[in-house]
Amino acid sequence: MRIRCLLLFLVVSSVANADIEEEYDRLARQVVPRDGFPVLFDPVLTPVDKAKGIGEKEPVIGVVVDGDAQAFPISIMGRHELANIVCGKKPLTVSW
Amino acid sequence: MxxxxxxxxxxxxxxxxxxxxxxxxxxxxxxxxxxxxxxxxxxxGKRKGDQLTFFPSRVMTWADWKKQYPKTKVLTGPKGSRFMGHFGLRDKPRAYGWVLGQGDTTKMYPYGVLQRAPFLQDQFGGRAVVIHLDKEMMSATAFAAGKRRFMLKNKQVIDQDGLVWFLATGRSADGKHALDPIAITPWLQQRWRGFYPKGDVYPAKPLR
Incomplete structure (x- = not known):
């Protein structure tokens, strides 16, 4: 019994300390090709008065830096998953 | 973000x-x-162990965002599939929580706790914070409270000086003051636990 407990402890502690890279190599699954989602780089954003096709009740991810307000509709981010943006001179990544 | x-x-x-x-x-x-x-x-890879810093952002309806920030710019273009562009938090809210911090210092505020109060005041990383959940949008905001203490009066959030605040934006109703935003991120509670086995959960469990 004592040996079993010790073995269990060793297994549990080795899992807890497992290196995340080893875990990654074991568990990661390629589900779509690399850049299968069209990731955005410095996308040109539309001024609010010219923006069409966004529903009033649609959720948007919003960010403001030094008065520069930018919105990313979740419905559109679902297509890209990632956007590399600059907001108020701050380089940011929006992910969905 | x-x-x-x-x-x-x-x-x-x-x-x-x-x-x-x-x-x-x-x-x-x-x-x-x-x-x-x-x-x-x-x-x-080469940068293994490096950590990106969360940046405060929030989720709002397009109508509310435009109202708050009339000069905003917006991403336009084709939409994703229904699945990828779907806002899943509304389907099973109780499975989610909102998390402050990253690395060794993180704290989860479960939906079940946040949804009960209009806002929550706590200490995190050595400073006073105030957290607000917009239940309709399933979007939380967090701000450094400094020396301000918030209370509810006539359904309005006010501080000890009587100043009225909108915790969705962290701005005072008179537009003259703004709180310092803190990044807060929605997580499936179970998934978060998988990444942060030692992370704190609010409220702290009493000692037995």
Missing amino acids: YSRKIKDETLSFGHEGVLFKKSFIMYDKKTRTLWLHTTGRAIK
């Missing part, structure tokens, strides 16, 4: 197309290091 600046270098991220622990993996264009989208941690 993360800052792309790390150690004076600006990175750009691509999509590795890989799922790991139900989190997708990003790679940086410069070193091809792999990064976990959910925690911002570099897990494989």
Whole structure:
């Protein structure tokens, strides 16, 4: 019994300390090709008065830096998953 | 949302197309290091161990956002599939929580706790914070409270000086004051626990 407990402890502690890279190599699954989602780089954003096709009740991810307000509709981010943006001179990544 | 600046270098991220622990993996264009989208941690490659910093953002309806920020710009273009562009938090809210911090210091505020009060005041990372959940949008905001203490009066959030606040934006009703925003991120509670086995959960469990 004592040996079993010790073995269990060793297994549990080795899992807890497992290196995340080893875990990654074991568990990661390629589900779509690399850049299968069209990731955005410095996308040109539309001024609010010219923006069409966004529903009033649609959720948007919003960010403001030094008065520069930018919105990313979740419905559109679902297509890209990632956007590399600059907001108020701050380089940011929006992910969905 | 993360800052792309790390150690004076600006990175750009691509999509590795890989799922790991139900989190997708990003790679940086410069070193091809792999990064976990959910925690911002570099897990494989030259930059392994580096950590991206969360940046405060929020989720609002387009109508509310425009009203708050009339000069906003917006991403336009084709939409994603129904599945990818779907806002899943509304389907099973109780499975979610909102998390402050990253790395060794994180704290989860479960939906079940946040939804009961109009806002919550707590200490995190040595400072006073105030957290607000917009139940309709399933979007939380967090701010450094400084010396302000908030209370509810006539359904309005006021501080000890009687100033009225909107905790969705962190701005005072008179538009003259703004709180310092803190990044707060929605997580499936179970998934978060998988990444942060030692992370705190609010409220702290009483000692037995």
